Amino acid sequence: MLTSKCMKGVNIGYPLKIKAVDLKESEVDFNPDFISRIIPKLDWTVLISAANSIGKNENLPENLLPEYEKNTEFLKRVHHVLLEIDVVNGELICPESGRKFPINNGIPNMILNEDEV
Amino acid sequence: MLLQTPVYNLKQFPNVYTPSEDSFLLLDTLEADMNNIIQINPDFIVEIGSGSGVIITALAAFLKNTRCFATDINPEACIATTTTSILNNTCVEACNMTFLTCFKENVFDIIVFNPPYVVTDSEEVFGNGVARAWAGGIDGCEVINQFLKSLPNLMSSKGICYLLLIKENNPQKIINILYGMKFNVNIVKQRKIPCEHLYVLKIYK
Numbered sequence A: 001m002l003t004s005k006c007m008k009g010v011n012i013g014y015p016l017k018i019k020a021v022d023l024k025e026s027e028v029d030f031n032p033d034f035i036s037r038i039i040p041k042l043d044w045t046v047l048i049s050a051a052n053s054i055g056k057n058e059n060l061p062e063n064l065l066p067e068y069e070k071n072t073e074f075l076k077r078v079h080h081v082l083l084e085i086d087v088v089n090g091e092l093i094c095p096e097s098g099r100k101f102p103i104n105n106g107i108p109n110m111i112l113n114e115d116e117v
Numbered sequence B: 001m002l003l004q005t006p007v008y009n010l011k012q013f014p015n016v017y018t019p020s021e022d023s024f025l026l027l028d029t030l031e032a033d034m035n036n037i038i039q040i041n042p043d044f045i046v047e048i049g050s051g052s053g054v055i056i057t058a059l060a061a062f063l064k065n066t067r068c069f070a071t072d073i074n075p076e077a078c079i080a081t082t083t084t085s086i087l088n089n090t091c092v093e094a095c096n097m098t099f100l101t102c103f104k105e106n107v108f109d110i111i112v113f114n115p116p117y118v119v120t121d122s123e124e125v126f127g128n129g130v131a132r133a134w135a136g137g138i139d140g141c142e143v144i145n146q147f148l149k150s151l152p153n154l155m156s157s158k159g160i161c162y163l164l165l166i167k168e169n170n171p172q173k174i175i176n177i178l179y180g181m182k183f184n185v186n187i188v189k190q191r192k193i194p195c196e197h198l199y200v201l202k203i204y205k
């Protein structure tokens, strides 16, 4: 969801790379309909590379499964990766400029300096 | 009451805006318009300038099947927002940024913004500290105008934006600007309180 394309000289700025120092896993109620609705709004390859970069792939396939709406076990794994894992401390890194955005207490700091916009 | 006012505690956050009449008017508006909100089946909701986080937390508590986000330029407000959401057993993802500048475009189905709207000197708008919670510069519109400029790229096609204004912001002028940008606009709530006449605009494509 986040990008650094608002920065001067950055065209796409997406996906941001994630470096996780601390992760937190929590339990969130599973709603298969909601997850099925969200999946088409995601860029699947981006989700996979994000999950890989924090070491939480949960065996998600490189390509989206056909008829995933009916595959509860698959939806549960997507649910876990999407909603139950938080990067508490770490950083997001712009793929083009290398600009780092720190994450502290789960809150990314994406405030840009005046000379960056 | 559909929307419960969340519990909050700002003792640790002296520089965060305390929920006031404007915050409660927005909560009342969202509650009154809840049928329409449910109808568009929102996936992603965001509050810009969430301060204490009471508004986005109330939405997160009521609309279970959504992802709720919050932004604020004040890092302390971001922590206050997360704290309020946890206190009420909800999940709100706060992000320290200006407006929605670092989100992908056109993803949000609901945007709520109670902007700094008080008429002040321009300098106060870009200063540091608490003044940024309310200082709106000339006509109280300097932050609002910046926001309006970016609005075409923020909402999904079914999106709705709720924006709080006061009389000094000249709501009719803002409505005309929005018409010029091909948005639909209604004044969905107004309230006169001592010293302020508050309005809420509902803006959609």
Ligand SMILES: C[S@@+](CC[C@H](N)C(=O)[O-])C[C@H]1O[C@@H](n2cnc3c(N)ncnc32)[C@H](O)[C@@H]1O
Pocket: B017, B018, B019, B020, B022, B023, B048, B049, B050, B051, B052, B053, B055, B071, B072, B073, B074, B077, B097, B098, B099, B114, B115, B116, B117, B132, B133, B134, B143
């Ligand atoms: C009037 S307060 C509203 C706080 C809270 N939403 C409420 O209703 O109680 C305005 C908030 O917007 C934040 N703010 C001001 N300018 C902003 C900007 N450009 N982007 C994001 N947040 C901003 C301030 O830090 C403050 O928390």
